Amino acid sequence: MSSRVAEGRLQTLQIYRLLQLVHKGDTAQIEKMVQLGAEDLISLTEPKDGVGVLHVAVSANVLFYCIYPTKRHCHCLQVLLKCGADANSVSVQGMHVFQLMCEKAQECTPLCLIMLNAGADPNAAHQQKTGVTALMEAGKAGSLPLVRAIIRMGGDPNASDRKRLTAVHYAAMGGFFEVLQVLSAYSADMSAMSLKDCTALHYAAASGNANCCKFLAQRCNPKLKNREGLLPHQIAKDSGHNAVAKELRKAERKQGKGSDPSGTGQMSELWALTLHDWSQEYEAELWKAFGDKSDTVTAERFISVLEELQAPVEPDRIQAVISAHGGDVNISDFIRGVKYIKKPFRLSSYMPKKKKGGKGKKGGKKKKKGPFVLPMPVCTLPPELKPRRADGGPPSFMISSYFNCSDVLRFDPAHPPVHPVMNDSGWYIHKPPPVYVNVNSCVRTNDLESLDQAFSEGVPVDVQDEFYKTPLMVACSTGSYEMAQYLLSKADVNVCDQFFWTPLHHAAYAGQRELIELLVNAGANVDAPALGGATPLMRAIETSRVSCVDFLIEAGAQSCLDVARDFANPVIIDLVKQKMDSLPKPKDNSVVLQNTSITTGKTKLVDITFVPKTPPTTSQLMSKIERRNKLPSLEVDFDNLVMPFSRDLQ
Known part of the structure; x- marks a missing residue:
């Protein structure tokens, strides 16, 4: 097929367009351009490098x-x-x-x-x-x-x-x-x-x-x-x-501490290690060449086989290997390198060692404690749940740190500018590049300016960091009342982390009574169960904070006397028992109780209460013993009475 270079603007544009279509593999558009384009367009080449459509089509090869x-x-x-x-x-x-x-x-x-x-x-x-x-x-x-x-x-x-x-x-x-x-x-x-x-x-x-x-x-x-x-x-x-x-x-x-100078002992030189690696690689070929008749071969046979298989060793050094084996060479020992390679340099030293049999408690050695292994991996936020920003920035829990553009040498909180026009700091102070910090780090440092800037830019208030903690949870665990009050204006008070802990759990575990009251007044669930079934009251009992336990019980939390006994704090135990005893007991004849029983079907239940039998009196027991002691005649027989040889005795 003859080709010619495209001439003129129309042919040049069309051939470049056709080359693009060939790259994309758009068959329909290629047929359309060949039929409706310039004359003999398929034979044209582009003017710069002389590439035609056939060159592009076959350049990659099938x-x-x-x-x-x-x-x-x-x-x-x-x-x-x-x-x-x-x-x-x-x-x-x-x-x-x-x-x-x-x-x-x-x-x-x-x-x-x-x-x-x-x-x-x-x-x-x-x-x-x-x-x-x-x-x-x-x-x-x-x-x-x-x-x-x-x-x-x-x-x-x-x-x-x-x-x-x-x-x-x-x-x-x-x-x-x-x-x-x-x-x-x-x-x-x-x-x-x-x-x-x-x-x-x-x-x-x-x-x-x-x-x-x-x-x-x-x-x-x-x-x-x-x-x-x-x-x-x-x-x-x-x-x-x-x-x-x-x-x-x-x-x-x-390094530098070589083998035996005589060359007859075990070696660690490079040529010996290369030969050892080669023997491991060519183990099957070596056994086939030596034959299966005997494991031991003569020195002459050993040299001829190594030369036949082109072993990477010089002839004079083969003699050192033969000398290490004592004349005749055992093939198994040669492949394993036990006679001419030092033990730390053999490939068998890289294999996992077999565990020795366990010894008794008296004669056996104590096992060494291994490195600490977590019983379960640390749960972190998966990558698909922390996508980067649309502009390529970090995930949403990394927020931009606030920068004060005012000149600190002229203005400060005690001496602010009288009018915004007077603050001309922006004309000569260069704004630094954005610095991204973890949103929960700002909560710990009370950086309200950075948080306010991030929330105004669209960062959600309930954003979770890589450990599933929201800013409100961190504020409750660190005891920052002002920060928690600021976040509660927009945050969800009942949001959970990976262990289903709510901010109330964190506040109760930290023993922050003021924060507990703030969260309860904001609508927090006082009986929210965690992953293990623990409620905020259980966490407060665990930390032995009497004021927190008292407030949660007053707020309507279900009592946990068994948990209080487990942690063995007498003050907490007495407080929980006192609160339980002070609760009003339900009336048996109340309308609410009767309606509940009818709704749940308790009125139609069959009574399965255990009723013990009346025990026999002393006289009844004595008469029973007398009847058993009375000897029956040989003609009388009972189901539970065995009298062997009764026929012979009769």
Whole structure:
């Protein structure tokens, strides 16, 4: 298809419009423009870069549209590859289709393996911009099968991007210990440094993964500083990972203390650790190569198998491994590294330890107390219930702090301006940027100006912070009478938090008698139950505030004598009993009581009262005993009387 550059304003505008429609995929509008637009519009190219509609339509390639984690897309990918689609397609922006697919390796690992088996380049990278390879993306996603497959297909584990980051760096960022183990088995450089002079250990320390930090500290120098002059343990400490920082300090002290100089004992050198990682990775291949006839092989057989499998070790160092095993090599001991690797450096040390059997109370040791664990998580407001403002500001419970625009050197509350026109402070005082504070912090500091400004801007008075507390609840719990009086003009007096505590609960628990009276007069429910069934009176009894208990009972709260006895305050117990006894008893013959009984159906209930039997007298009991003692004849028989051998005796 021949093409030509658009000429004139009309053709230029129409070709740009057609390119936009192709980007959007609007088929109906594309057909309309091709039919009604300029002559041969579909063959025109835009004058700047010479791009035509066909270039835009095929720039992404059909394989780019198969990168979705569904069975249908997987089937489409297989069909396209079978029909000859290029597995190494590159977009106009320089994006390789396999590298783009590996970016979504968390969801599309099966698709990536299909592409790899179809001939995709294992070293595919985004050459024009980032230089990130497919192996880096797989390591970043933590896809262990994909990382293993890419390396075995020829992927370079030491390739770096534009920032000089390698696959080891990306795996350390995500804290993927198994991926680091595989990369080490294939001789990846664990000490590679980025443009910021950061090793993978620096990134692992920031992530806080203890196993990754221990693994990398054994295979690289933990004393290397980055461009900012920080050691890995300092980064871990700044990130709040104190346990990891402690382990890294320990690794720094052990740095330089190598293996046995004779080379016959257990080792911790880098080549030995790489060989140990490789033996764990190639365990199945090793057993297959050595055969199942015997666990022990000769030194010559051992050397030939390692050379056949291309083990990452030099021939002269294999002799050190053989010497550590004492001549003949036990395959199981070699794979586990028990003879030539120090115990802290073996991969088995990273496995969770098995719990030993419990001992008796006499001989057993006392268990150490673990860290305190909350019985239930702290309930906080979910993100969907605290949306940000329309202008992108913080949630509504974060309000803008009030700023006094008057010059404090000229005017103060004692010397205000005589007339507003005299206050020209706004001409030379610059208003600072808004400072957002928690609305409940303003309540605690009695910042009425900020609250009044926020409520005038539309912030609801009953706004809840991230712990479900409203300003009125905070005012009641802190005992701020003026603030509570100010808030009650618009606030809901019976609003609840996550535990169904009302402001009256908070005031009663704080022992604020004046606030309790203020809330009750405003219409607060004196018998409002909390999540555990507790009422404000129970909270007042719990804090042993006599004045609060007295007022709540006078206000009509239901009595709680059992709660008062539990807290064992004699003054409170006597007060509650006195109030209970002073209540008027209901009359039995009152009309209200009879109507209530008829309505509830109590007049038709069957009497199920227990009536005990009349106990027998002493004479009746004695006569019963005499009858039992009287011996019956052999011919007389009773149901409960057993007389064996009666026939023989007769």
